[in-house]
Amino acid sequence: ELKVEQNPLFLSMQEGKNYTIYCNYSTTSDRLYWYRQDPGKSLESLFVLLSNGAVKQEGRLMASLDTKARLSTLHITAAVHDLSATYFCAGGEGSEKLVFGKGTKLTVNP
Amino acid sequence: DSGVTQTPKHLITATGQRVTLRCSPRSGDLSVYWYQQSLDQGLQFLIQYYNGEERAKGNILERFSAQQFPDLHSELNLSSLELGDSALYFCASSTSGARYGYTFGSGTRLTVV
Numbered sequence: 015e016l017k018v019e020q021n022p023l024f025l026s027m028q029e030g031k032n033y034t035i036y037c038n039y040s041t042t043s044d045r046l047y048w049y050r051q052d053p054g055k056s057l058e059s060l061f062v063l064l065s066n067g068a069v070k071q072e073g074r075l076m077a078s079l080d081t082k083a084r085l086s087t088l089h090i091t092a093a094v095h096d097l098s099a100t101y102f103c104a105g106g107e108g109s110e111k112l113v114f115g116k117g118t119k120l121t122v123n124p
Numbered sequence: 125d126s127g128v129t130q131t132p133k134h135l136i137t138a139t140g141q142r143v144t145l146r147c148s149p150r151s152g153d154l155s156v157y158w159y160q161q162s163l164d165q166g167l168q169f170l171i172q173y174y175n176g177e178e179r180a181k182g183n184i185l186e187r188f189s190a191q192q193f194p195d196l197h198s199e200l201n202l203s204s205l206e207l208g209d210s211a212l213y214f215c216a217s218s219t220s221g222a223r224y225g226y227t228f229g230s231g232t233r234l235t236v237v
Contacts, residue, residue, distance in 0.1 A: 047225045056126060057228040102167065110180050110222045114167040
């Protein structure tokens, strides 16, 4: 059974700073997903990582996947307030199911 | 608007009651997934349907059931409700497998009092 762990679970950072959220998973998974959720809202897909070494970037966010280490990272560059949200990683289990981590609540302070 | 429609957005009901949550997937998507999000358990996979048939089952209680209709909309039925069933219930859809992830609806917030 796939288990997904994120850390940190809470992250408070200043605008302009860089930080990384880590996502470890317990068994072999060939795909990893990152989602963003604003309070009380739906989950928005950010990145889909489908192979070892995959790196994707969108604005101030960059995600990578190392399947050998069973690790994905979400790097935040020069954070801005608008990035405040909860970020979830999820691993693919079987062909259909996504298993989510508990989420990292990010607060960016001015 | 993600294209996945969930109704109602909010539901308040008493313990012991039964409710039905409805989901219309994005146009062209054949798979529907139900997830429960609570503070203590996080996002838990409940069940998946593909083109009307149950495809995968997760941590779904026996008091809960779901189905997908010929027009591909899905309903999640929750019965004998308990206070602990209070949560956000999300529906998501995908074209066929989940390889490229899901598109989530806006959720139904269920409060059991």
